Amino acid sequence: MKKIIIFSLAAIILFLLAFNPFGETPAVKFLDALNNEQRAKVQFPFDHTSKTFWHYFPASMTPRAGIQILDLNTTQKQLFNTLLQSFLSETGYSKTQKIIDLENVLLEATGDSIRRHPEKYFIAFYGNPETDSLWAWSFEGHHISLNFTVLNGTISASPRFLGANPATILSGKRKGERTLDREEDLGFELVNSLSDEQKKTAIFQDSSPFDIVTTNSPEVEPLNPVGIKFADLNDSQQIIFLKLVNEYLATIPVEQTNKRIERIQEEDLDMLRFGWAGATALGKGHYYRIQGQSFLIEFDNTQDNANHIHSVWRDFDGDFGKDLIKEHYKNSDHHKH
Structure with missing residues (x-):
């Protein structure tokens, strides 16, 4: 009798596990x-x-x-x-x-x-x-x-969008506190490390747009390939460039970050471009974009006297899991038939 009860309990547990394969x-x-x-x-x-x-x-x-x-x-x-x-x-x-x-x-x-x-x-x-x-x-x-x-x-x-208003708190007990400062400071560091000749390529317009160019589009395609190529930067500039890209990837878990870095190194690195628009110092409107074959980063700080940041990471083939959905339909037995 005891063995029957134990067997029955085991069967129930197996049934529950089968019913909920993904766990708590x-x-x-x-x-x-x-x-x-x-x-x-x-x-x-x-x-x-x-x-x-x-x-x-x-x-x-x-x-x-x-x-x-x-x-x-x-x-x-x-x-x-x-x-x-x-x-x-x-x-x-x-x-x-x-x-x-x-x-x-x-x-x-x-x-x-x-x-x-x-x-x-x-x-x-x-x-x-x-x-x-x-x-x-x-x-x-x-x-x-x-x-x-x-x-x-x-x-x-x-898509991953993060913004900040105010980007720098201007008064009160928290005066001087900044949000998304790394994304901004590394952008300035990179553009200001460029030679005058490099800036002619990197800075594609004198004034910054009022917002990120892609706004809240449900789907995006590559924008005009403006800016300076990764390959046209010196070693120290390339390090800053990669730090900037990594700052956007640092929002997701390390395992995902590492996989994406590997993919960028394999597919995107030579094609990466850094394009700048607007002022090259805090206080006036500024914008940059980083674009590769598979992704786009946009950063804009123009609104509210250049104290209002919008930033986004877009994947051309992966926004809203498009690549995973394709994989699912391709490999799913249900959809094969």
Whole structure:
């Protein structure tokens, strides 16, 4: 009798494992903590149209799909933070929290609690991480848009948008505090390391655009190949260039960063271009882009007297997991038939 009971329990455990092959991941734990009403708000079919709509405006200006942090209880917020940390590096998580905290600075400066609120950021899931091999999720609101697609544990993480307003806090107890300063300072360091002759190639226009050129486009193609090639830089300039690229990659976990660096070295390195527009010192509008065969980085600090940063990483073939989706449909037995 005892053996029968043990066998039955083992069979039940095996059945449960088979039913939930992906285990209690941070994504599953977060979703399981939601009530039915919350779950209905946050979870959509994988191919829902809202998946590729993204923006960096405040939520009051541009409504988002999903559930906002404001509508979560304390335990759910903790589980969400664990989820976010699992998809970002320590650096990426820190930058994200600093950007969110700038909402408090804007709230204090404007008194506008409708537009400026640190918990008006939205979480949305596409597909089911508990049962699906292919699923996605996003986190976004003012100056943040993080989009992740997962296929059997492989993660695509683009578009990745991070912004900062104010880029430098100009008054109060936190006066002088900067957000996304590394992205800005390394850009200045690179452009100002160039010789006059190199600048003629690198600086493609005297004034900076008002915003990143690609804005919130759901899909992007390579822009005009402006700027100076990586191969036309000296050794010290190339080191600065790679530090700058790495600063954008440093937002995601090390394993993903290393894979992307390897890919850039194999496919993109000789084709990388650094293009600059606008002023070459703090205080006036400035913009740069880095473009390779597979990706685009844009950085703009022009608005609000050049104290308002927009920055983004785009993958030409991988935004919203396009490359993973192609792989899924190519290799899936269900879709083969």
